[in-house]
Amino acid sequence: MKKRGKGIACIFYGTGYGNGFPDVSRAYAELQPDGKVAIYTGATEVGQGAKTALSQIPAEVLGLTVDDIIFINEDTSITPDAGTAAATRQTYNTGNAIKMAAEELKKELINIAVKELGLNSDAGLEMKDGKIYLKILPDKCITLAQIAAKQSEPLRTFATFTAQTVQIDPETGQGAPYWPYTFSACAVEVEVDTETGQVEIIKAAHAQDVGRAINPKMIEGQMEGGFAMAMGYVLYEDLGLENGRIWNNKLSTYIIPTAMDMPEIQNIIVEDPESTAPYGAKGIGEPVMIPVGPAILNAIYDAVGVRMTEIPVTPMKLLQAIREKEKQGA
Template sequence: MKKRGIGIGSIFYGTGYGNGFPDVSKAVAQLKSDGKIAIYVGATEVGQGAKTALSQIAAEVLGLSVDDIVFINEDTSITPDSGTAAASRQTYNTGNAIKLACEKLKRDILEVAKDYLGLNSIVGLTLKNGYVYPKTLPEKRVSLGEISESLESSLKEEAVFTAQTTEMDEETGQGAPYWPYTFSACGVEVEVDTETGRVEIIRAVLAQDVGRAINPELIEGQIDGGFAMGAGYALYEDLKIEKGKIKNNSFTNYLIPTSLDMPDIEKVIIEDPESTAPYGAKGIGEPVMIPVAPAILNAIYDAVGVRMTEIPVTPEKLLKAIKEKEMTYNEGKN
């Protein structure tokens, strides 16, 4: 017999290292000879879309397209330390560092353009699409390439951003260990085969607080990937450690969800801009994964009335739990 159930899971998540650990990102912005802007950060791209989102932040500050940003990272010989690609911190931390560096560089560019154009102030000067010009006289302009050519050395600025975090009080457990926090909720419907113990996810919805959606398409990709990881955590992935040795040490027996195991996910992007974030954006790398397993376990309970407390919920484990419940029920009747 197949039974269906619905479950919900919700979480809050503090981004960054937290608990008073130094959470620092550095960034360098430089005007290149061809008029493009080079961004130097030690921000590792691990598939989360950091290069794209962080380039967008730089482009927004400088009124350029992403194609005008040369993003240089993952080379410790020429990039400043921007911290790890962990704790969902890169968009917020390194994004802030990039924004600060680009704002400083923009002011430098406007100062040079002021002299180049024979103006007495940078007030009213606009930097857009690679040109600097007074708002009231757009035809009086100079390109970033021309500005760069007029200089003996390139314009370059560095900025540092440190996230707010304090260590928890050991006596009271109180403190402000993280900033900012993000929130997400997941709902799933599952179908449980009571004869085999197999759980199938029928449909799902995941709502994620992103602060500000710098790139909605990347966010939706993060939600898809996070849901798959959460589903694998809940139903499939079992290292099976015995006497300190991993038994399932290959993808032959260490199962992960495939596209056939994934439902169509309704993705809900919640925008509530964070005032301390670059254009309001917060990191969501891990938060999109965390509520998935609780939602699935709650849905299993709703379907068959069995509360599973150990994951992954393999067919063998669930079938055993269902049979134990039936035995307890029958014994109670007798």
């Protein structure tokens, strides 16, 4: 028999290294001869979209497009340390450092423009599309490439951002271990086959607090990826660990979800800007995974009335639990 059930779960997630450990990101912004801007930082693109999101931030600051940002993050000898691409920290931490470096560069560019254009002040100066111009008299205009040509050395700014957390007391745990926190919730509908113990996810809704969305499509991508990873965690993935040996050490036996297993997911991006974050944006790489697993487990209970306290809930384990329950009922 196939039985359906619904489940919900919600979570909070603390961003960054946490617990008072200095969580530092650094970045350079450098004007290029053609008027583009290069960002140098040690933040790794692991597939999460760092290169794109962290290019959108300086593009916004400088009135440029992402195509005008050259993002360099592959070489330790020319990039400053921006911490690890982990802890959901790059958008927030390195995003802040890059924003600050870009703002500093903007200030310098504006100052140069004031001089070059023979103006009395920076009032009413606009920086857009690779140009700085006076809004009330647009002919008073200089391009970033023209400014670059006048420099004997490349115009370069540097910024550091350090997140604020406070170490907890070792006896009581009192402190401020993370900042910021992100929030998310997930609801799923499952169908359990009581003959086979197989769980199919029929439908899901997934809401993620992002502070501010820098790139909504990439957030949705993360949400779907997190959903899939959580499905694997609670339903499929089993290392076959026995006396310290991993028996399922290839992807033919270590089963991860595929596109075929994915349900229809309604991804909901919730915006509530965080004042210490770049444009209010909080990281979401990890929290997008977290509520999905327990929502599935709660839905299984709603469907067949068994509480699965051990994961993964493989068909065999679920079938055993269902049989056990039937026996007790009979």
